Amino acid sequence: MRAIVVTRPGGLDALQVTTVPKPEPQPGWVRIKVKAFGVNESEVTTRKGEADSDVTYPRIPGIEGVGVIDQPGRDSGLRQGQQVATMMGGMGRSFDGSYAQYVTAPAGQLIPFETDLPWEVVGALPEMFQTAYGSLAAGLALRAGQSLLIRGGTSTVGLSAAAIAKDLGATVVSTTRNPERVAELRAVGVDHPLVDDGTIAGQVRELMPDGVDAALELVGCSVLQDTLRSVRRHGTVCFTGALAGQWTIPDFSPFMIPGRVRLTSYAGEAGDLPAEVLQHQLRAIADGRLKLPLAKVHHGLEQIHAAQADVEAGTTPGKHVVLLDD
Template sequence: MSSEMTAVVIHEAGGPEVLKLERRPVPVPRDGEVLIRVRAFGLNRSELFTRQGHSPNVAFPRILGIEAVGEVVAAPGGEFAVGAIVATAMGGMGRAFDGGYAEFTKVPAHQVQRLETSLDWATLGAVPEMLQTAWGSLFQALELERGDTLLIRGGTTSVGLAAAAIARSRGATVAATTRDPGSETMLRENGADHVIIDSGRIADEVRSVFPCGARKVLELVGTTTLLDSLQCTRKGGTVVMTGMVGNAWALDNFSPMDAIPTTVRLTTYSGGSNDFMRTPLQDLVREIELGHLRPKIGKVFQLSEIVEAHRTMEENRAGGKIVVLV
């Protein structure tokens, strides 16, 4: 193995072009760490925000990337066999320490899951953070139960599509939103029982489907639709804010007494390495292999195409999860 690797390094905030291919030393793992030969990774909007300069706690230069899949090269502590297929996510990847945008990444062993799978790297690379986010939002934040009514705001996102399929398979009734009427078939094929065209104010449409409102609401658009999502929720129901594809970080002049209906609960889910390790990733991967879950992969790029991959993400042109093969 060469002592150097190709990595994508960011030295300053800016547009996609600030992501530079460079030669860097291959990291050397210590006890409690795992060196992974990265085969693929998914792109995430948090990486876009960091690249744009919205993560003040991230010091540059940095190799971004909050997730990766690949094969174990070394695990000095003996936690994994060399050659094992593994997935890792969160826990400071791409933020506190260098992440997955490289041929190799070194991560703590306690945030790595071993997988038995026949999936191709492009499919496997799409799932760690996507499934962790969908599963954690549904079952940790929303405590989804069989028979629940679920509204997914931002249903055509990769997390939204995964959440719909998972929730439907666990006995929930799912309504998903989209701004594009042409996406209805895709949403229904991925688990949505009802499709709502999102005008920005959909409480009446939601109550035509769920007369009392949805018991659980997964908010993936963010602050631009959060106040309306609260109005879509039944008494005693819960809204979890997980995503921010609307690219707005804060609410102006937020008045909780006016914004949150009586007895409706509002929470958030961001997911850390502990949440990733609690995700039954092996079981979900098996569901993908059996065709019960179909992760929506938008476009696949090579590592050398990282600038175009980020530009595609920023311009919302992917139509699903973006995966980079290494």
């Protein structure tokens, strides 16, 4: 099969299109014919050698992918030709990932679905929607009628979280540092777009004097204290990402957290996106109720350099997807 292989960390030229043996699934694993995969910051750091120590080389990157079952294996409960998504759990890091015509993964790490949506649409969803949905459901237990603040709203996860929260029936406040990107927030249904100058608690309190019920922190520790001040008593902040690059707070003290405000975190795994939830989201997209933040579709493995370059540049909002030919 053809695949992208990184033999050692480096620049974009480290992403080599090459021919490798088709992977054989080990017991309890299945083989998937890849139809499309999303391109993520995680894979950029893997290519650069900046990822965690669980990444080994040579490596086929790719932490997510969608396709059809090619070899279901024994007792997997899956059938040949069935549509599935898979993500994370070490894929593309400790074992070979989705930047290839075929990938193998543990059967328990697959999410089956049925849809007529184009593969490039489905390929944008797994990691993005798993992180957004998991943060809202597992991290914040967000319910219809509640208010949500998304700090870092024009990121792919931020845009997805806004769309999912609106579909749930929440009121959404979301931020961007660029006034020219306010329209992107409105396009996914955000009720109150805010321009973030580093301190937004005052703006939030003007809208909701008691504070929001829940907040999703995607910018990072550099603004976390201000986000905590935006939340009502007994409300919750979920720390999921650090777009600004700061993952820790020097000399942290628990008393930095306002009284009666809860702080949690979300890292996520494939199991946090149940099959019925993914199926609901696919129907919502097909019905036009859920807007997908899709940036660009790249056709073929040869376009991986352009796709990763676009992700690094960050100039095109939404998710970048590589679509593979049959």
